[in-house]
Amino acid sequence: MSAPSLDHARARTGAIRVRGLTKAFGDLQVLRGVDLDVAAGSIVALLGSNGAGKTTAVKILATLLKADGGSASVAGHDVAAEPERVRESISLTGQFAAVDEILTGQENLALVARLRHLPDPDGIAERLLARFSLTDAGNRRVATYSGGMRRRLDIAMSLIGDPPVIFLDEPTTGLDPQARIEVWDAVRELARQGTTVLLTTQYLDEAEQLADRIAILHTGRIITEGTLAELKALMPPTTVEYVEKQPTLEEIFLAVIGETPPSEDATPAPSTTSTTRSTKKKGR
Template identity: 75%
Template sequence: MTSAIAVAGLRKSYGDHAVLDGVDLDVPRGTVLALLGSNGAGKTTVVRILSTLLRADGGTATVNGFDVAGQPEQVRGSISLTGQFAAVDQVLTGRENLVLMARLRHLDDAGRVAGDLLTRFDLTDAADRRVATYSGGMRRRLDIAMSLVGDPPVLFLDEPTTGLDPQSRTAVWATVRELAGSGTTVLLTTQYLDEAEQLADRIAILHRGRIIVEGTLAELRRLLPPATVEHVEKQSTLEEVFLAVVGSGGQAGR
């Protein structure tokens, strides 16, 4: 199978309000697809249906070859989901959160799995502190680390960098690139257009309940008139200035 996620005619309404009105989507294996749309466009609804947290009113959807409605257990065994808010236990330490997730996935050597992810996300120094003492950026990094326990073939990231400082955001971007490079399929929803430009192999725009355009960034750019050449002085962005001043290493949030 070439498609990790295949959606056809997906519909969902809340009362008289149709949130999804025939969504069609195809995500090839090992690619990153960015799902864009304004607030209330239905991006999170799509993710919730695909991750079996919400039942569609109509249409079909498969994830990793399994039907979302008919084979929910197999779908859940194939995915991980990182929502808009960090879902970590603040009473436990960072290490304990990861060990718990590894045991829930019935993995051998949960301690080693936790240690590897703590190192990967630059959380080793804070591993044995309660998560309640973590900054927002550290909690988000831990949340994404937990979603990678067990190396799921499909990962849903629902606005994963909302509220993060530039350094933590850059670290998340690096992780997504690494995942895609290793063959993980990622469906990413985001409000940040530059994030989609940086990470996505393909981009889909959801508007009024439908995917109105989908393609690579180059393909989408061809929808506009040809660019005109102008000679202007390029100024550094504020984010570039910030990272140059404080450094772009993984020390954010400490």
């Protein structure tokens, strides 16, 4: 990989800065004044339901759309005034893996390195395959890869050229649970290497697992933002309650056939488990 560039130095002072961003499509107001700051080397999750404006915001930051109002800078470059410099500083991974299924994993990576006119494209491919635990599959056609492997390869391709900022737009859409975990590990590796990641997702557990900070986008606005602990602090305090848990039919069946030790009266006894729930204190 290349040595840290000026873009990396500029990104360290604030990788992404958004102020009052607006965007409408006809009469539909998608973004209504978005404000957002992303620190360099962090993972920030932009959390929202379908239609909240997540992808629109990312497309504006990636210079694929023009905002109607407001301002935004990425890696120290103004998105509207310096789009070429922004594109040199970022990589965008969309909702579906953009890989060539006919080529091998190694060939996909080397091809992108050649298109970027980088020296030693085969060496770059080998290093990225190792970084994302794809070395054993490097010489296989991508058509044989699992969904998680394809997404990891897609993310690896986005790192070619060593961009300081990466946008991941709903990277685990359509993946099974194991594949999602594989992608999560890949994203964590990006942050460990110092890459700034803006991740859009509609999965709450994904934001909880990955993000240093979470911004909730709703009806075109960031309605709250903070660490997971800060967001949890917005909720009322929890109390511990004990509830009776009745045996399931599976537990009864296993006890009857002797797969698990039956209780003294040959019927699985009710068990007790603890749960937590949020409660608000009522005023007197």
